[in-house]
Amino acid sequence: HHHTTGLSTVEVAGKNHTQLNTEFRNFYSNKNHKYKNYVVYGNPKKINALQQLLAAHEINYKSTQNSKIKGYVFGKGTIGTAQLSGSNLVVSTDQPKGTLVDVLFEPQTKVSDSLTYDITAWTLPYAYGLKAVATNTPIITKAFQKQNIKNKSVTAMGYIAKWESMNDARFLAAIMQAGIKVRHNHKPFTTRGSTFNRGSLLILKHDNKKGFEKTLRNLANKHHIKL
Numbered sequence: 001h002h003h004t005t006g007l008s009t010v011e012v013a014g015k016n017h018t019q020l021n022t023e024f025r026n027f028y029s030n031k032n033h034k035y036k037n038y039v040v041y042g043n044p045k046k047i048n049a050l051q052q053l054l055a056a057h058e059i060n061y062k063s064t065q066n067s068k069i070k071g072y073v074f075g076k077g078t079i080g081t082a083q084l085s086g087s088n089l090v091v092s093t094d095q096p097k098g099t100l101v102d103v104l105f106e107p108q109t110k111v112s113d114s115l116t117y118d119i120t121a122w123t124l125p126y127a128y129g130l131k132a133v134a135t136n137t138p139i140i141t142k143a144f145q146k147q148n149i150k151n152k153s154v155t156a157m158g159y160i161a162k163w164e165s166m167n168d169a170r171f172l173a174a175i176m177q178a179g180i181k182v183r184h185n186h187k188p189f190t191t192r193g194s195t196f197n198r199g200s201l202l203i204l205k206h207d208n209k210k211g212f213e214k215t216l217r218n219l220a221n222k223h224h225i226k227l
Contacts, residue, residue: 033093035134038105039069041088042130044147045165050128059097062090062141071135072107074125082133090141107134149224151217158204159227171223178215181207
């Protein structure tokens with residue numbers, strides 16, 4: 001059955017090649033999208049994770065120097081102004097994959113056919129736990145620069161790493177495989193002006209063998225973890 005269906009698909013596609021090529025070209029042509037730009041901002045680790053997904057699908061993105069963005073504010077569901085903070089991504093619909101951008105970032109997904117199995121999904125800002133604004137206002141953009149973490153060699157009684165994303169789980173797996181023992185806190189605490197929520201990774205000197213710091217530092221740099 002698969003053999004017959006495969007040959008039939010090729011045969012019908014060959015007979016309708018003009019229409020197929022036209023429809024394919026129309027899909028990628030510039031369209032009158034509701035929003036020109038989607039600005040996503042928040043936790044740098046989550047921004048980097050989203051950036052990797054966009055790059056894998058060859059979706060162009062930049063960053064912005066704007067401090068305030070006016071448009072549809074995700075989460076609030078209203079038109080307003082958002083104050084940007086930290087890393088950000090600007091994803092424009094004015095690109096070859098603009099229609100795909102619109103599908104991945106649309107604030108509200110609706111299925112009009114009640115008989116269709118629900119194939120909707122969370123828009124990417126919600127899926128990645130990030131804030132976002134959909135806007136048509138002009139935006140000053142610049143090339144996106146991924147934040148690379150480089151931990152310096154220091155002498156300390158212990159090291160702390162925040163638990164904020166899946167990348168932190170990869171880091172935890174890596175240091176445990178290297179034989180480094182890890183603790184975690186049950187209650188949030190603050191030290192030297194930084195707050196660490198419950199579940200932060202605590203790597204103490206007296207728990208580990210002499211010289212573990214070099215391995216820990218190398219793995220933290222590899223996974224872009226700030227110690």
